[in-house]
Amino acid sequence: MRADLLVDPVDGIDEVLAAVAGADQALTAGLLRPQPAQAAGLVALADAMAASPLGARVAEAAEKAAAGAAGEEHLLSLAAARIALFGSVHDALVERIEQATGRVQAGASIPVAGGGQAENLLLAARSWLADLARAGWQGIDHDLVSGAAPVVSALLPEPRLRRLAAVLDGFAAELAASCPGSALERIPVRRWGDLWSRALLLTLPGVTEAPTSTVTGRLLPLGVDLHEHATAAQAQVYAVFEPAGGGAPRLVRASVSAPKPDTIIGAGIWQLLRPHLSLLAAVSEGRSMDLTGMPITAEGDLLWQAEHAKPGAPADPFVTARVVLPAATTSPAAPLDRHPARIAVPVFLEGYLTEQTGETLTFSFAGQPVAVDTDRVPAAGPLTPEAVAASSACIGLLRWDSGTFRVQPLAVETTARKKTVAVHAGAWAGGASDKAGVKAEKAATDAATVLRERAGRLLRK
Amino acid sequence: MSDWESASTARVLPPARPRKLAKVPFVELADGRLQGVVSSGSDIERVYVSSVAAGSYEFACSTNNNRPCGGARGSFCNHIHALITEAVLQYGAERVARYLRVEGADVDAQSIHSVMTGTRPSQADSAAAAQVFSRFLRHLAYVELPPTTAPVPELQWFPPTRAVV
Numbered sequence: 001m002r003a004d005l006l007v008d009p010v011d012g013i014d015e016v017l018a019a020v021a022g023a024d025q026a027l028t029a030g031l032l033r034p035q036p037a038q039a040a041g042l043v044a045l046a047d048a049m050a051a052s053p054l055g056a057r058v059a060e061a062a063e064k065a066a067a068g069a070a071g072e073e074h075l076l077s078l079a080a081a082r083i084a085l086f087g088s089v090h091d092a093l094v095e096r097i098e099q100a101t102g103r104v105q106a107g108a109s110i111p112v113a114g115g116g117q118a119e120n121l122l123l124a125a126r127s128w129l130a131d132l133a134r135a136g137w138q139g140i141d142h143d144l145v146s147g148a149a150p151v152v153s154a155l156l157p158e159p160r161l162r163r164l165a166a167v168l169d170g171f172a173a174e175l176a177a178s179c180p181g182s183a184l185e186r187i188p189v190r191r192w193g194d195l196w197s198r199a200l201l202l203t204l205p206g207v208t209e210a211p212t213s214t215v216t217g218r219l220l221p222l223g224v225d226l227h228e229h230a231t232a233a234q235a236q237v238y239a240v241f242e243p244a245g246g247g248a249p250r251l252v253r254a255s256v257s258a259p260k261p262d263t264i265i266g267a268g269i270w271q272l273l274r275p276h277l278s279l280l281a282a283v284s285e286g287r288s289m290d291l292t293g294m295p296i297t298a299e300g301d302l303l304w305q306a307e308h309a310k311p312g313a314p315a316d317p318f319v320t321a322r323v324v325l326p327a328a329t330t331s332p333a334a335p336l337d338r339h340p341a342r343i344a345v346p347v348f349l350e351g352y353l354t355e356q357t358g359e360t361l362t363f364s365f366a367g368q369p370v371a372v373d374t375d376r377v378p379a380a381g382p383l384t385p386e387a388v389a390a391s392s393a394c395i396g397l398l399r400w401d402s403g404t405f406r407v408q409p410l411a412v413e414t415t416a417r418k419k420t421v422a423v424h425a426g427a428w429a430g431g432a433s434d435k436a437g438v439k440a441e442k443a444a445t446d447a448a449t450v451l452r453e454r455a456g457r458l459l460r461k
Numbered sequence: 462m463s464d465w466e467s468a469s470t471a472r473v474l475p476p477a478r479p480r481k482l483a484k485v486p487f488v489e490l491a492d493g494r495l496q497g498v499v500s501s502g503s504d505i506e507r508v509y510v511s512s513v514a515a516g517s518y519e520f521a522c523s524t525n526n527n528r529p530c531g532g533a534r535g536s537f538c539n540h541i542h543a544l545i546t547e548a549v550l551q552y553g554a555e556r557v558a559r560y561l562r563v564e565g566a567d568v569d570a571q572s573i574h575s576v577m578t579g580t581r582p583s584q585a586d587s588a589a590a591a592q593v594f595s596r597f598l599r600h601l602a603y604v605e606l607p608p609t610t611a612p613v614p615e616l617q618w619f620p621p622t623r624a625v626v
Contacts, residue, residue, distance in 0.1 A: 255613070
């Protein structure tokens with residue numbers, strides 16, 4: 001990998017982010033009675049979009065919003081503009097990553113999905129998001145934020161609407177903990193702008209529909225990435241897929257997610273997800289899996305169904321990373337998913353020096369430092385920041401946030417008693433066998449047992 | 462803008478910390494209150510719904526059948542005491558104190574309890590109990606919601622963190 005390309009600035013990004021910051025400033029103060037500074041921010045957003053097919057609609061929306069008269073359709077246009085601008089940042093970053101890794105993208109770009117009539121549930125979510133934008137982050141209070149709860153409760157049982165439910169639930173929890181907004185010393189403006197605009201676009205009917213095909217061949221896992229907020233968790237397995245009939249290997253991903261009570265944490269999350277993705281057991285056992293007719297989206301997401309997979313031969317992720325990963329092709333992102341925060345590109349790194357400066361760890365390649373994000377390594381697993389700092393090789397996910405590329409370690413090779421050992425962040429995903437893992441599993445089982453007992457006794461009365 | 466303000470994955474809420482749930486299956490900082498549910502030691506069917514309001518420390522405790530708690534006359538009962546203790550385990554003393562607006566350095570569960578009782582807070586009516594109990598049931602319902610193997614790209618915005626606050 002050419003680390004120097006990850007250090008060099010990417011042209012044009014700062015200008016795009018400045019336009020986004022203008023819109024985010026308007027969302028901070030709220031759109032009820034925008035001041036001149038907020039109005040200018042909205043105009044900057046519209047100017048950045050002027051040459052795009054959305055240009056006229058965004059200009060009209062910005063004008064209405066600046067006058068304090070934005071309707072829901074105008075807010076949708078502003079959210080779409082914000083996401084489109086991040087789409088351009090995403091594309092520039094992906095191009096830079098392709099240059100750095102030498103890997104190419106296969107497959108045509110994915111068309112925009114959706115259309116049709118929005119159901120009441122989506123309209124209720126949209127209405128809450130509109131109220132939120134009018135109040136602004138500085139205007140949030142408990143009454144406003146608690147309005148999300150009934151919407152989320154109604155969305156959650158419907159797996160089809162899970163994306164909207166998951167983002168609204170996590171977002172509302174952060175807002176609730178930040179009330180009243182008038183007393184906030186600092187505001188995560190980029191983040192809340194992201195969550196607000198995504199949630200709003202997810203209220204468009206059919207927007208998450210994705211055409212699928214099927215694949216047959218061998219799946220070689222690389223590692224597990226975990227996401228969690230207080231009431232949801234997701235595990236994503238990154239893997240290389242080798243088609244049965246030959247052809248180029250392909251980078252793919254398999255996911256499992258579930259809502260959860262906020263007291264299910266750590267090893268409890270693996271216990272919650274494990275039964276629904278047989279691949280997690282294969283990861284912990286160091287095995288490949290053989291897929292037959294497994295559904296897959298154009299984005300390279302396997303839609304896992306256990307009956308289409310069976311355990312295969314042992315496969316060492318580091319062998320996969322060294323031998324197969326360099327030739328693997330990547331898939332394009334769907335329009336809504338073109339955002340820097342969603343970039344997570346598997347990379348194999350070796351021949352670096354690790355440098356610890358305060359809390360920041362870097363891998364240095366011939367003097368070019370790349371930041372390492374050890375904070376993303378799940379606590380419920382054997383991989384530690386110390387192991388990463390002592391490593392000689394690393395399978396990681398290349399990410400970008402706040403202007404910087406970072407590597408999130410999924411697994412490392414270190415030396416213990418003069419022998420090379422591999423340590424995987426997701427080693428406990430399919431079941432822990434080491435002492436610390438078994439202890440964590442026991443505590444998690446106790447918590448889940450209490451909640452299920454209480455649910456069984458009290459919920460259906 | 463600081464890195465935190467310009468980060469899509471800025472960490473806003475620290476994750477809950479592990480605690481045993483047998484005695485207090487549910488505790489939260491919400492609706493301007495520390496509130497939750499305490500299992501009865503004697504009757505498996507009974508739970509106490511307890512709360513303390515931020516700022517005024519107005520308190521309430523009653524059973525899920527809406528009977529007043531005998532211990533919560535005049536001051537905090539043992540259920541509220543347990544609630545504070547478990548909230549401090551789950552969220553950390555600092556966050557609990559900040560939410561309840563309890564001032565002071567080096568707070569812990571005991572000092573939060575005594576600062577609040579020291580102001581001789583008044584007893585609230587049981588109006589909040591139904592709402593707290595329904596939030597508890599909503600919380601329990603999360604145990605039974607179906608998982609999905611379709612990707613949820615939005616959860617990319619919610620990375621785990623090793624930071625313990």
